[in-house]
Amino acid sequence: MAVRTKLLGRASASGTWPGADTLFDESFLRRLELLQVVARRLFRGRHRAERKSRKIGSGLEFADHREYSPGDDIRSLDWNVLIRLGQPLVRLFEEDEDLPIRVVLDVSDSMGTRAGAKLRYAFQVGAALAYVGLANLDRVGLTVASRHVHSTLLAVRGKGRIFRVFEFLSDAPRGGATDLRGLCSRVAAESSQPGVTIVLSDFYDLRAFEGLNTLRVRKHDVVAIQVLDPVEADPRKSALRGDVTLVDCEGGTRRDVTLAPASLEAFAAAHDRFCSALESSCRASGIPFFRAVVDVPFDDLVLRMFRIGGVLQ
């Protein structure tokens, strides 16, 4: 039983989910502090909370011209254009606005297989990103959701609020089927102001990209992080063979199969194709996509994301 659980795990709403005591322990906090130091070095020289909104307003950076209309501030007139062309045009500036960061965590049953390794990893990455954001004086909110559960931590600011994040994650509800489309739609609907939305999931949903695209359409800067278990991605590593009944951890559908090396190889290839297709779709839509294997330490992943860019900038 122990070996079986170690290799594939069993879907369960209780018992195998990562708990608060082991999720954010002391070693995690130490690595988080180290991560903050590294992140500060990376962000040095930048203004805090200088994330540009897409609003045109009173910022410093020129955005566009428009014709003058009565009531406009006369200080906004572009005198050079008026003198040169004789047209009264008003200068528009991008408005600097403090954009929120929302970390969305998929807590469906598929994230809980193999003793919840993926979920644990997703929680740690999510907590780390939240910590970096809070330390960067951004407003950070969290959402954990599946088809059956949905819980949101409203955006908070300040490094000291990290423990609320931990508490939220530790007590968050879990389980249910994966429904990324519904999850993203709800997150988009709840957000009064579009911001950076980081989605952490295994994306084991044939309509995963539709959900991510929904957020993008709603003006969110979407970042997709696919959390993968190497044994699930390539079952040849599990030495699983013979006649078995495959039980879906979310839907409970059952299928009698005979697993031969060839079929396991075919699954690994199909899994790779599925992930590659999702990544291609995301990149084609300008959505940064990261593949996170649970074997890689979470802080390495976070730093890699910072180095590559596109996240928290």
Place this chain on the structure above:
Amino acid sequence: MTFAGWPLAELFAVFGVASAAITGLYLLRMRRREVVVPFSALWNEVMRESESRKLWRRLRRVFSWLVQLAILLLICVALGDPRPSVWIREPTTLAIVVDASASMSAWSGHDHSRLDVALERARAELAALGPADAALVVIAGSEVHVPVPLTREPWMAAPRLVGIESTPGEADFAAALELAHATLADQPGGRILVVTDGALDAPSRVALDRCMSEGPHCELVLAQGPTDNVAVTAFAARRYPRDPEHAEAIAQIHNFGDEVAFVMLVVRSADVTLARRPISIAPGTSQREIVPNIESAHARLEATIEAPSENDVARLGPAIDDTAYAVVPPLRPLDIVLISDGTDLFLEAALLTLDDHVRLTGIHPDDVSAHPSLADADLVIVDVGDRPLPRPLPDVDMVIFDPARQDSAASPVAVGRMLRRPFLTEQARAHPVLEYVVFKDVNLARASSFVLEPGDVPLVSSLGEAVVVLRERRHRTLLFGFDPRQSDLPLRVAFPLLIANTVAYFERVRPGFVAVVPVGEDRELALAELGLASATDASYVEIELPPYAERVGTVQRITVERGRMRIRPTRLGIHRVRARGGTADGAQAELAVNQVGVQASELRASIDETRASVAEAPSAAPVQQGPIWTLLLLSATLLLAAEWLGYHRRSTV
């Protein structure tokens, strides 16, 4: 099959309990393990399978259960320690003697030769032996050889009985059975099995009778078939005495069948067909055919009988006796020494007319004692007139005229009395010396009569008293009891004829040419008899064997002692003999080797067939190597491994 281990009742009980346990365990095993997967949609895409594959998957489970039951059955049978009955009996040592004589090459009537049937029987006997038994196989042809020496694994020896062919001539059963006896002397359960067609020569019959009457147990199995056969039983060639440039061949064909045989006799020399003659032969009879006027240049002759049609081929019997060979004798002049004082010119003239055949050397009577020609002479003619006979007389063939003229004691044949003007009243007309010669009116002044001894042939007599005598001892001596000078014989036409007949007679009967040697017989031959008279001091000869069977061009080397050698030919055909060493190094002659004779081609059994065993060939032992239970366990283990590798190979998770 006997179970030497657990009793059957216990085996059934064990099998019943264990099979029930296996069935129960299998029913439990039919429950599949559940494996939880996070993304079944992807698995569904990969694991689509057809209905036939599903059916096969179900059948495989049943097959696996049956395999387990089969493994259990094998183990239970192994516990019983099964043993074939052939393992339990006392060990035996079997010597199989297979007849490989020429008659065994005849058709058996079942698309195989008799030898094939015999070898098949031998293989069956070997296959029926158990692990404690031993066997050897002796092939009795014109030579004896042992393809399977005494072995404890006789079932492994069957492949060695492939490719064995019958040999020309008779089987040497005496040697083969003696070898079998000697081999079985110290072996337990000795038994000799003779497989033959029963067409044996006298020595083989004697050997077989002795074998069956004395221990160890000797059993006879007959491998027979149709007995129709037509064979060339003799073939020879000779030069015409008066025309040595031409020769004639004589062939004897024998019909061994029960109906009149029609065959075509073909005489060839190399690729040239010299004669083709249709012959009909009554059943059980021989017919001689003479082929005359063959150019002597055709030195090697081959007589073959052919069937007039394809349907008659079977009636010719084995092909081995359908061909015979002959060599035309080489032409060598006769060395004649004439001891004469030169006063008988008629005699010298008569001899000189034969110059093609005769190499004449004249010696005066005073020079006889030391003349070297006498030692090598084929014939010495002594005509010394009124002089005394030379002493001693040379030890060669001689013709002596008037031996008792001076001293009757000097005559090699005792002299009776002196006859005055005798009338010659009797003569042996049929004798070749007197062919076309009549003595009855020949006038003689005087003559001596001879006292005959047993074996002496009186050729001409006067009132019962022999006047001309032929004595055949180690050498032949022809004595004329009168002096030609004292008769009118030299004046007659008969005189040169008499001289020519005399020379031809001595030429014909001189130890000469051995035309044919029978195959398989041990013969001592003088090189002179092969036409190698000049090579009597050779140290050895090389005999190039005919291209018979697959060993083409094999050369045998045989030592020569004092001009004689001993050979035992084993192949039919013309052998080339080449002298080595001595003064005539490289001199060459040819020797024809044919079948032994009429008896060798007889396909009918010459033994009492009721003495043969009528038992069929034994059935092969089910397993030669034991014990069986180890094989059963090995089979079970292999089956288990195959089943595990093919079906159960997986890691439980």
